[in-house]
Structures are given as C-alpha cells and as structure tokens.
Amino acid sequence: MDASLVTTRDVVLVLAAAAPVTVLGRWAARRLSQPQIIGEIMACLLLGGVLASWADWQTGSPGWQAVKFLGHLGLALFLAGAAHGIRHGTDRIRGRAVAWLSAGSALLPLACGALFAAWVVAYGGTSLRGEAPVAALGLMLAIALAVTAVPVLAGVLADRGMEHTPTGRLAMASAVSIDAVIWLLLAVAIGLGAESGGIGQAAAVLICGLLAAVAVRRLASTTTGLRFASRHPALALALVGVAAVAAAQTTERLGLTDTIGAVLVGLAVPAGRSQPAWTKAAEGVGRIGRPMLPALFTLTGTTVAGSPQSGFSWQATAIATTLAIASKLTGSYLGARIGEQSPLISLQLAALMNCRGLTEIVVLQTGYSAGILTPGLYLALLAMALVTTALTGPLLWAIDHYTRVPEMRLTSPPHPAEG
Template sequence: MSVPSLADAAHTAAALAAVLLLAWAGRAAFRAIRQPPVIGEIAVGLVLGPVVVALAGHGVLDTLLPAHVLAALRHVGHAGLMLFLLGIAHELRARGSATGNRAVVWVASTSFLPALAAGAAAALWIDRSGGAALRGDAPLSSFVLLLAVAFAVTAVPVLARILADRGMTATTAGRLSLQAAVVMDVPAWLLLAVAVGGSGGDLAVPSAVLAGCVAAVLLVRPLLAGGPAGAFCARSPAATAVLLAAATLMVASATEHLGLTSLFGAFAVGFMVPADSDRAPWSAAVGRVARIGDRLMPVFFLVTGVTIVSGPLGGMPWSVMGAVTLLAIAVKTATGYLGGRLGGESHATGLRLAALMNTRGLTEIVVLQAGFSAGILSPPLFAALLGMTLITTCLTAPLLSLIDRAAGPEEGAAARPAAAQTRGARSDTGRE
C-alpha cells in the first residue's frame, strides 16, 4: 500500500473540513425553518456532489474530490457510520426493555407488518414495470425484502429529536411512537441483514454468520456485565470507549468480509454492551464512541451523494419516486392511526401517531445505502427512494403543527405538557 503524500493528506483534510463546515451550515438552516437539523445535514451531503456537477461538470468534481481523496473520505464516512450504529444499537436495547404495553404492541404491529407488505408489493410492481435498468440484477428475493424493510422502518434517532424539540417526549403519542419504533427496528435490521446476505445468491454463510453474531451477543453480554470488564469500564471509561470503537470496526469488517452487511456487525457489538450498573457506566463509554460517529456522519452522506452522480444514473424516475412516496405516506399514516385507535388511544393521539410513524430519516438512509452498496438497488431507484425518505421525514413537523391546530387549544396544550423539561433534550447518540 502506497503512503499518501503530504499534498494528498492536506487535500483530504481540507475536503473533510469543508464537508463538516457545510454540514453545520445545513443544520443551522434547517433549524431556522423548524425542521430536524439532521435533515439539513443529510440534504447538504447528498446534493453537494450533484450540485457541483450541474454547475461546473464532472471535471470540477473530480478535481475537488479526486479518487484518492474520495477513497479516504469513504473510509472515514463508513467508520463514522459504524461507530454511530454502535450507539443506536445500545439505545435500542435500553429503550426496548421499557416496551410491552397493549398500545405499543398495536402501534408496532400495525405499522410494521402492513408496511412490509406494501414495500414488497412496490418491489414486485417495479420489477414488472421498471425493467432491469431500474430494478438492477440482484435476486428478486433480496430486492423484495429490501424494499419491504425500507417501507417499514421508522427512524428512532430523528424521531427522538423531533419529540424533544416539540416537547412531546413525555406525552402519550411521543412515548408510544418511540417505543413502537424501537420494537419495529430490531426485526427490520435482521431482515436487512438477510436481504444483503442473500444478494449474492447464497444464504448459507451469511446465515451462519448471523447465527454466530446472535450467539456471541448472548454469551458476551453477561461476561461484560460484571467482574473485571465492569471494573475496567468504571475505572477507565475513555480506554473502554477506545476498545469499543476498535471492536466495532473489527467486527463490522469481519461480518462484511463473510458476506453479511457490516451494519449488522456494528449492531451486534452494540447489543453486546450491557446496561449500566453501579459499578460500570457503559452508556458513558458508548456515548463517547457514538458522538465521534455522529460528527463524521456528514462524510458518509457526501460520499453517498457523489456515488449517485458517479454511477449510471440516467433519467430520474420521477413517476416511481412519486408512486413510492405516496404509498409510503399512505401506509404509515393510516396504520399509525389505526394502531393508536386499536390500542385504546384518542382520535388526536392516533393522528399524532400517524404523523410520527412516517418519520424515516437517517435509519432509512442507512438501509438504502446498504442495499445500494450490495448491488440490490440501481442508482436511479436509490435516488428515487432517497427522495421519498427526505419528503416523508420533512412532513412530520408540519403535520404535527396542523394536528395541534385542529385539536384545539386544550388538546394542543395537553400534547406538550413537558415542553419546559424536554426542550433541548438529546438522544444518547446526539443525532437530531
């Protein structure tokens, strides 16, 4: 492996600094218009490459981001994603322990299963009508399963931030939507691993790796919960964070090398980390790692956007993007409302659940990127589904405002009883 020159290293550092600065500007702009700031960060990263190409051509983009710089940024962005997912997995496990009441079960099941079916139906429609140029050449089973997951997920980190910004974390709708999203995302990640593992046509090795990861989680977590590991975590949280980061990157690399998505390797390490105890503040160590990943995520979005324009994108399938967006909104809002009502909640709470369960955000971006990297999604379809993701997520805040106005002063106030306490609260991962 050749050692990069000083000029190459300086070029990479300058590109990294520029990406992070632009991401900060995107967050500030979207915060000013009362949208989740992370959507501004995502949007800036995704459109930066296409905008440069549209204004100045591919030659200028290649000069700004030559192959060696883009390769370095790809590694940085991928590492940031893995470290961020460690925090997400740990948070999902912690939040998941609080779920289990009747309303959560209804909201999760009605939002998840019909959305899976709708995504599968959309995949079959695209397969029949879009042709190989749009669908790609991955096995049909992986394609159907990936779109089913893409329709079903609800973004826990973005949802948590929206609830905090609006003072809804302690409300019935906020609590139910977040807990239901946690319940749904765990099987969604497992299904994603199966879809990506089967994209090569052979499920035997990926299935064995998946089973091995699950067994490792069950075996390693009790070992970390007490004894020397817990004592070391309490004594050296910074060193523990370094070891967790190294373990995450190594396990993620190993699972990808063995035919399973690296995302599942990062998730496996996150689920291995035990809950906090009096002797071991594991969440503090995980939080340090996740914050580093959080800061590097804009690089992941930039590389994703540049990858889109570098591939054979062809004409944007606007009709497909419109169709999948309408279907995604319809199924998530209808089933979110239905789940709330079946769970015994009021009409107003059901409406708020309908809006909140339609939040896809960062989780959807990661799912789509995994499918794109595995060759399951073609560049045009990937771009169309990214558009659907941003549209559905940006709808959440305006829909909640409309519902608050329609509910009247009394119900609108009741929907935000803890605004003073929850304003500015952040999830463990720091994503907004």
C-alpha cells in the first residue's frame, strides 16, 4: 500500500478511536463530579497504551508523526487563547491580598519541588532521573509543584457561582500571576536542558520574543488595528492562529519548545474591555485548538508505554503528591492569612489554588518533550496532577459542610469543571 495512504489510514483510525474514548472519559468524570479534563486525559493515555502494541503505530512512524503534528497544532492554538486569557484576568483585582496569596502559593511549592528533585537525583536511579542537567531537572520539578491551573480553576469557580465573589476574584488573580511567572521559568528550564545554546540562547530568544510581543500588541491596539479586528473578525482570528503556529515552530527550532512561542503570541494579542474584537479572536483560536488536544494525550500514552524505561514509580508518585498537596495548601493558607483573609476564606483559597489540571499537563508535556522528564517521572507527576485536581471539589465540599460560619459557606453544590 502507498505510504501516504497508510499514513492517512493511521491518522483516521487514531482520531476515530480518540473521539468516542474522549467522550467516554469526560462522561465518567462528570459522573464522579470531577473536572472533565481528568477523564479525558486518562482515557486518551490508556488508548495510547493500547495503540503502542499495534505494529503499524509506533513512535516515529509516518502516521504517528502526522497525529503528532495535529496534536501540537492544537496545543499552539489552545495556548495562544489560554495565555491571552491570563492577561485578560490580571486587571480584575490587585493589592496586598493577591501578592501574599501568590507568594505563599508559589514559593513553598517551588522549594518543595527542589526538595523532590534532590530526592530524585540522590535516590531515584538512572531510569527515573534520566540524563537532564541537575539545574534543568530541579527547576522543572519546582515548576511542576507550583502550578495552579487557570482554565480548570475558572471552571470550578463558574460551576459554584464564585467567579464574581471576592474569594473567586482573588483566587483567579493569584493563579494568573503565578502562571505568568511559571511560563517564564519554564523557558529558563528548557534553556538549561538544551544540548546546544543553553540558557544564553534561551534568554535571547525569550527576550526577543517578549519585545516582539510588546511591539505587536501596541500595533494591534492602534486605531487601525482595532478597526481591522472589528471589521474583519474572521481575518483577525486567522491572523492570530497563523501567528501562534508560526511562533511555536520558530521557538522550537531555536532551542525552546513550541509552547513558549504560542504563549508569546497570546501575550501579544491586546486584552481588556477596550479590545473586544481581538479578545474574541484569541478566544476563538483557543476553542479551535482545544478539541485537538486528545491527539496529543494519546501520543503521550503511546510514547510512555513504548519506552523501555517507562516503569511507574509508586514511591516517586507518593512523594511528589504529598509534597504538592502539603506545600500548596500550607503556602496558600499562610499567604492568605498574612494577606488579611479570614481563616475560612483562607481555607477556601488553599483548596482552590491546589487545582493543577490542564496547565500542569501542558507543563509536564513540555518537560517530557524537551527530554528533561523521563517517562517514569512524567507518569509520577501526571498522577500527582490528576490527584490534586480531583481533590479540589471534595476539599471545598468539606470546608462547606464542616465550618461553623453558615453565612460564609459555599452555596452551590460541586459540579464537574470544564478542563
């Protein structure tokens, strides 16, 4: 059979299998009152593991490469919209409370991530530790524990009717602040782990990218730019999408990963109430990319299952999960209390900030693609991400039902959050 026909057949079969599997996973998550992204990721990883035994579907095969392209295309589009959403949320609330909550929710998890990295280097063994430089591995694990997922957090707040409450606005503003720093640290980690160029090249690419993002944002915010986006919304959406894909490929070729380029485009798109046309374009690009992500999760399942060193470490999973939960809850609670929040509100904020979700998965995928995370370490951190995200609803329910301040309890029942 012609190679192009084989590739087309493989792509069609994989995507046809991923669609019902994704729907089934999301349905199962809803039934369990969990964020739907948890069910989606687990189902696609299992599908990828099953496909790993298919003779025509191996890592590096033409069909695999084609689905990889689609998955990373969707990731670039999704991240452009998500990064724009992060900027859009930064003007909602500011002040002492945000600063202290952000500091508490990030600094202690970063320190615990470094502690976990020290354990991996000392006791994890070659299969878990891998060949990445110690600095790159340490920073990547610190980042992994510090993430708070803005998309899933927004879904949780919307499901509970908390998005416009002071608590919800404070949680979202802090999560936005943390994630903005996380993407910068991730670029540094990738640079530290790069075989050529290293941190110097990564810093140069990142600085040039940020300067270009500022220049593009100012140009798009002019009267001419706003008029163009308002009169030609389809063209504006296409422009953002093409820019996201082009920037993603450029940063990947320059030693960083495609996620960094896509995030830079999201930061370049004007945000705010005075920029509704550009905001609509960025959000539209994100919605287009979101349905393509299951292809990426499926590929990850295939790669991990087919790796000769993909052994799952329960010890690493237990340590990472314990440190992640303890550091986020403790750091967030203390930060909120120092920021003059009540004990009850501080508990609610701690539970919300412990949510990692899709942002965590993207960060882990980036570290895995860059060769910093081994398959075993990737699986351990993935389990941590799923557990901490799944805990958000039960923790809020417990706070709601076991506090003695009825007027301040959460009033809406827990519902599954969109990923």
